[in-house]
Amino acid sequence: MTLLLYDDIYLEHDTGIGHPENSRRIENTINYLKSGSFFNQLTIKKPRAASQEEINLIHPKAYIQTVKQIADSGGGWLDGDTVISGASYNAAVYSAGAALTAADMIMTGAAKNAFCLVRPPGHHATPERGMGFCLFNNVAIAARYIQKNHKRKRVLIIDWDVHHGNGTQDAFYEDPTVMYFSMHRHPFYPGTGAQDEIGEGEGKGYTINIPLSMDTKPEKYLEIFSEVIDSRVNSFAPEFIILSSGFDTYKKDPIGGLNLEIEHFHALTKIVMKSAEKHSDGMLLSCLEGGYHLADIPRCIEAHLKGLMKMDF
Numbered sequence: 001m002t003l004l005l006y007d008d009i010y011l012e013h014d015t016g017i018g019h020p021e022n023s024r025r026i027e028n029t030i031n032y033l034k035s036g037s038f039f040n041q042l043t044i045k046k047p048r049a050a051s052q053e054e055i056n057l058i059h060p061k062a063y064i065q066t067v068k069q070i071a072d073s074g075g076g077w078l079d080g081d082t083v084i085s086g087a088s089y090n091a092a093v094y095s096a097g098a099a100l101t102a103a104d105m106i107m108t109g110a111a112k113n114a115f116c117l118v119r120p121p122g123h124h125a126t127p128e129r130g131m132g133f134c135l136f137n138n139v140a141i142a143a144r145y146i147q148k149n150h151k152r153k154r155v156l157i158i159d160w161d162v163h164h165g166n167g168t169q170d171a172f173y174e175d176p177t178v179m180y181f182s183m184h185r186h187p188f189y190p191g192t193g194a195q196d197e198i199g200e201g202e203g204k205g206y207t208i209n210i211p212l213s214m215d216t217k218p219e220k221y222l223e224i225f226s227e228v229i230d231s232r233v234n235s236f237a238p239e240f241i242i243l244s245s246g247f248d249t250y251k252k253d254p255i256g257g258l259n260l261e262i263e264h265f266h267a268l269t270k271i272v273m274k275s276a277e278k279h280s281d282g283m284l285l286s287c288l289e290g291g292y293h294l295a296d297i298p299r300c301i302e303a304h305l306k307g308l309m310k311m312d313f
């Protein structure tokens, strides 16, 4: 059974007209999904809020307070492209909370896998500060939560967003218990994610970066993705897999683009599912990151969901 975590609260995170990370991304998606014949085969779940203590698994209390205070004062900017509106703290708390709600349901057997249709996204948020449209690092908080509350030791985070998830990398760079694997366009925002960034100290070898040039063909992308999972990920033997699912690798994405067609998100999902079935009894938690093509992101997400549901696309 596949869960879909969603709440209208995410639409209230107001980034302003013209911002690529705007509410229409997921408003279009939820409306499109509701009109589809497979929607009633999904289990729709409203998320709970993440507590400050749970967000503090990754972010220092001072930073959490900064985000809250900016929101409470009516809003402001964290950096040149990361905006906080009056409702953004609340949306961010429920965005992180969706991953925790899904993790609990998966770990108790109420669902096999889940997709969190959330915003703000999270993978650029470092422990110390938000950036790149991200306030709290949803997948990083979920990884620590699963280790702490569900006693899973080795957690794998796969990040197929077109951008390098510098925040997630930072959170676990010296940690051998959380493997971070990212494929991304490079050189590109945020500038990190070179192949020689492999972790430090005890975490050395547990960060895997595959930078790709912008003309990489989809067949090559899938081949490399599959190879890394078959070799490096298999030897890690993750007990739980989390996916940072960005859809800005889609060829028409207005700010990203890495030549993938819509159906490739179905193929990628199948590869990840196979790994989850091998290592973690099929358990998989997917969280939305980027993806900015307003007309087509609903279909990219449909392709991903149908992969999670083991349906053809």
Ligand SMILES: [Zn+2]
Residues within 6 Å of the ligand: 161, 162, 163, 246, 248, 256, 289, 290, 291
């Ligand atoms: Zn992105």
